[in-house]
């Protein structure tokens with residue numbers, strides 16, 4: 089096994105930048121190259137998912153001194169312009185994951201990042217299942233397809249370390265603070281199950297603005313809710329220690 | 332008279348669906364003729380917009396806009412995962 093160096097991941101989610109927010113987040117990213125090797129964003133970059141807001145986000149993230157990886161969130165889908173928003177972000181040099189993965193060379197180690205928006209359904213024992221009406225089957229089936237895609241992408245990667253980036257939560261611990269009644273709309277255990285099966289060192293998500301930062305999957309993988317209202321700071325930095 | 336829970340639900344729905352706000356995390360309480368808004372947003376403009384939309388959705392109520400503005404200025408402390 090190769091000796092890994094420490095890897096510092098800056099992470100945030102739910103920036104919800106409107107058109108009036110131009111320049112505001114960029115300012116907070118000043119000096120990020122001193123603190124982190126890579127920036128990961130957990131979706132809900134915009135407020136209404138308009139192309140104008142997508143352009144604001146792209147400008148905030150353009151030509152950062154560290155690689156930036158993002159997924160989109162439900163707000164970024166609101167205007168049915170998710171593909172267009174992803175395209176303007178990619179034009180600005182941001183890596184946008186859509187149920188696939190990317191390999192980033194960080195120092196002498198290869199970091200694999202897999203993820204996408206994710207989806208809801210609830211948590212083991214208290215969740216929806218693929219049964220009954222077409223609408224319910226579609227809802228759960230959507231999450232299941234996403235989880236399958238992540239598991240395959242994680243397994244196929246030839247990398248030194250793996251991190252998963254999502255908008256929806258894979259576990260309920262990081263939802264603590266949200267009303268129990270809406271848990272099924274905040275995430276799904278199927279996401280955690282897929283990652284536990286395939287293996288990763290860390291899962292980052294957003295979406296649950298009133299949730300809590302820290303949790304664990306049933307398999308013991310660290311989960312962090314990096315929604316800005318949860319973090320209360322510009323971004324978190326997680327250091328994966330070298331081996 | 333409309334039950335306070337339904338009024339609160341209607342206001343919350345308005346805050347989520349109105350194109351000026353699209354804010355999902357705001358807590359709305361109605362007590363008698365008063366309405367309380369709680370939650371966190373990143374700017375004063377958004378707080379004002381939320382207040383305006385809530386007022387339009389329930390104009391007869393006296394509104395208390397207790398939404399907090401949080402400034403996400405600094406990155407804060409690193410966490411080592413080992």
Ligand SMILES: [Fe+2]
Pocket residue numbers: 102104132161163295296297
């Ligand atoms: Fe959000």
Ligand SMILES: [Fe+2]
Pocket residue numbers: 132161162163255294295296
């Ligand atoms: Fe969200």
